[in-house]
Amino acid sequence: MGLSKFFAGAVAMAIGAAGLAGTAAAQEEFKSMNLRWAHFAPPAWGSAQAEQLFAKEIEKRTNGKVKIQFYWSGSLGGPGELMDLVSSGAVDFASFPPTYYPAQWPMMGLINSLPMTWQDPKLAMDIQEYQIANNKAIQAELDKNNLEAVLIHGLPPYRLQCTMPVKTIEDLKGKRIRTFGDWPPYVMKQIGAVPVNVPLGEMYESIQRGSLDCGYNPVENSGFLKLYEVAKNWSDINFGAIAAYSSFMNKDKFEAMPDNLKKVFKEAYDVAVAWEKENFEVAEKKHLEDANAAGAQVVHFEEQEKLNAMFPDMLKTWQDTMCEKNLCEEAKSVVADTKKVMEQAK
Structure with missing residues (x-):
């Protein structure tokens, strides 16, 4: 039974008459486990901090029996290797952007990378959560890649960090x-x-x-990467928010876990996701202050409305492209579910 079933509320467990899930789980017996988590990014990222919280919650709720060790910044494998490492079971978990593997994740890649569509990273996270729980095309990709999504993430709007000021679309011509x-x-x-x-x-x-x-990053990413040391002009151009990278576990290993441990994973998931959603504004404020202290400047982009008008419906553009790849029905279902969550959020 996958974690996505937890998202859908399909798992019912007897956890004691008082209904205190965390207390009941802590009283249960858990087998000692030392799990390995390979990561493409450094630990300073807010999303990576949410993963560390997720791991700490699991360790706490299992009385220290289940421990997770992280291997950061591609130390166990480069960006092109992480999916195979976790899919094969060589590691237990891996974090990477599905869009690094477009052939394997044509559907999930929508929420993980599509620009000019969302402004709120919390909404993007909610969309991905709903898709994992309910969309058959997304679930089929997870099954095909032998992976279970154990944690979702978000990123505030992408902006530009440049070596020269960018104020207009003309300023972007030819820029790498x-x-x-x-x-x-x-x-x-x-x-x-x-x-x-x-x-x-x-x-x-x-x-x-x-x-x-x-660079093309949200403010937070630019800050923990210290791009202000090499790119002093931070444009407030807005390319929109996304659901960021995802955190996966080998599906066979997840399915082999006892139900009480799956329940702990769900509890840890709720804690980590709630923390990440509350951290976006805090992280952005901190990293803007750091950039300013290092001599970087925020450069106002003067043609945001003109830029927005160039991309009136990226969901339709994405769907049309997927239809050209003979993935039309799958794409239509993903777009429909995406719009459903967007409507509910209004």
């Missing part, structure tokens, strides 16, 4: 901008920029040595 996956490159090409797919950990050096003109 860091991107990833399929859809950020699409947007950059439409506005006349040059997309360069670069892994997160290589962005600083790429800007420093002049092979990139701009």
Whole structure:
């Protein structure tokens, strides 16, 4: 039984007459386990801190029996290797953006990378949570890749961190901008920029040595990567929020866990997701202050309305592209579920 069933509320467990899930779980016996979590990013990321909280909650609720050790910044495998590591069972967990593997995640990649669609990372997280619990196309991708989604994340609107001021769309012409996956490159090409797919950990050096003109990140990412040291002009251009990378567990290992441990995972999930949703504004404020102290400046982008008008319906653009790849029915279902959650949030 997958964690997605927890999202849907389909798991019912007897946890004691008082109904205190955390207390009851702590009183149960758990087998000692030492689990390994491979990660593509550094531990300073707010989403990574949520994962550490998730791990601590699991350890606490199992009386220290289940411990999770993280391996940060690709120390167990590069961005192109992490999915195979966890899918094969070589590691227990892995965190990576599904959009790094567009062929394996055509449906899940929507919420993980589509620009110019959402403003609120909390909403993007809610959309992904709903899709994992309810959308058959998303669930089929998880099954095919032998993975269980154990934690979701969000990212506030993407902006640009450049070596020169960017105030207009004309200023973006010919600029080499860091991107990833399929859809950020699409947007950059439409506005006349040059997309360069670069892994997160290589962005600083790429800007420093002049092979990139701009980073493409939310403020928080730019801050913990210290891009203010190499890119002093932080544009407030707004490319929209997304659901960020995802955290996966090997599906066979997850399914083999006893129900009481799955329940603990669900409790830890709730704590970590709630914390992450509350941390977005705090993290952005801190990293803007750090950037300002380091001599970076926020440059106002003067043509946001013009930029928005260039991309009136990215969900339709994405769906049409998936239809061209013979994934039309799957794409329509994902877009329908996405719009359903967006409507409910109004």
